[in-house]
Amino acid sequence: MSEKSAPYIRVENLKKYFHTKSGMLHAVDDVSFSVQKGETLGLVGESGCGKSTLGRCIIRLLESTSGRVLITDEKGTDGYTDITKVSASQMKELRKRVQIVFQDPYSCLNPRLPVRELIAEPLIVNRVFRDKASMQRRVRELMSIVGLAERLENSFPHELDGGRRQRIGIARSLALDPEFIVLDEPVSALDVCIQAQILNLLNSLQKQFGYTYIFISHNLSVVKHVSDRIAVMYLGKIVELSDYKILFK
Template sequence: MSLTGQPIVEVKNLKKYFHTKRGMLHAVDDVSFSILKGETLGLVGESGCGKSTLGRAMIRLLEATSGEVKFWGEDILKLSSSRMKEMRKKIQIVFQDPYSCLNPRLSVSELISEPLLVNKVFSNSADRIKKVKDLMDTVGLAQRLVNAYPHELDGGRRQRVGIARSLALSPEFIVLDEPVSALDVCIQAQVLNLLNNLQKEFGYTYVFISHNLSVVKHVSDRIAVMYLGSMVELTDYRSIFKDPLHPYTQALLSAIPIAKMDVDRSKRIILEGDVPSPIEPPAGCRFAGRCRYRQERCSIETPELRQIDPGRWVACHYAKELKETV
């Protein structure tokens, strides 16, 4: 895909398959997109659609089956282990569960300083401690917690520790894997505002993975929708919420809860049928069996993710016709 400006990340035909007793599971299947420096790409879809697998394959926490992931033009999937270690300073991840990703035997200071120790960033402990305190200030952690342990912190503070760890090596690109889904709503807002402020101050580039469309709308510049391992729609957040084109995107948006009694709920789209197995994906469009617009062609020919309008990509044979009816 062509985007205005030079992309910091380019994903081309990325695939990640898993061997299972029942066959080959197609977790991520031929996904391509680009991300510009300083933007946030929201990645949404049902549980099990491949969002987290895609995020982890992009940064080689999972080894991809095939494809390319270029960071500033360099394919990280082909890097040696020593070169990849250097690259990881620029590419980080924040995990969903702020408790399970923290070593319970380490204090806040030790947790945040661990990336600095592993990468030998500072030669003396005084500089390292100063860096830790600076990072705590950056993410809004009180310095009185420097010797606290994860079990002594609430979910919001634990997630701030995780964010501070990811920032320790001054990365350029961060994968945020459902970073607020395990938090209370009021804490979610604090963490989201923190991430937004950090991006404005330091120019970070994010992939924000979530199943919460309201959250994704709040933080994203563009939104990519995934279904059964494939990307079905990609555009800016305004367009996708104003006039979603792919039938699956339409169904997702119609399911957002609305806290008003006088809202017309007849527009709610109820999907029929079951999600196909990712071990034996159906021929043609993977959404065809649940799509209210399906035609014979949909069960035979796989739709490509193609450009409908500038900056708008949809994987549907009849996207232009649907656009005229929106």
């Protein structure tokens, strides 16, 4: 990570409001920060503070109410493209660069598909390969990268433990060679011993491929283990943002 380089992604005055029976809910309320290329920004806060909503708005799984999310792009204005403003076709291309890993791997996987088809799905949707042999090689490569044995390629999600299911989710997120990944509570649904394995895998992948992460969690000890900087969120706002060494001093 280079401290002097321009940020890889910049979030500026981002807001996400929801209409409720009791009035307007400010889930994300005027949030601004930046993330350097190759950095892990930990986003921590209590349940309901808006951190997962923020993560989804950043990669436009949710439409924001206002604000900008600027991602490095040589073709964009001043070297950036605003994710919140691009067309559907442009967003489809950007999805190859920005991905997400969800909290509950089981709910995100089609129970009727075996592992090989689950991992191949992003490749098929984006028409990455013209022949099945090339796609199958890529699927097996991804399985190897995330630590899934090749013998599991015909297994179904219900036959696997939570750790292996989360590895499938990670493999799917890596399929299109992204640069930026939102990790939304990726280990909170796992046993403690499995949590450590997944965290070590994510660290290893970042060192190997240079990914930029936003790591969302309610667990300070987990965030401390993986983050370069940590943002603390409360009631839709970032109330503190600092280097993890300073925060835990």
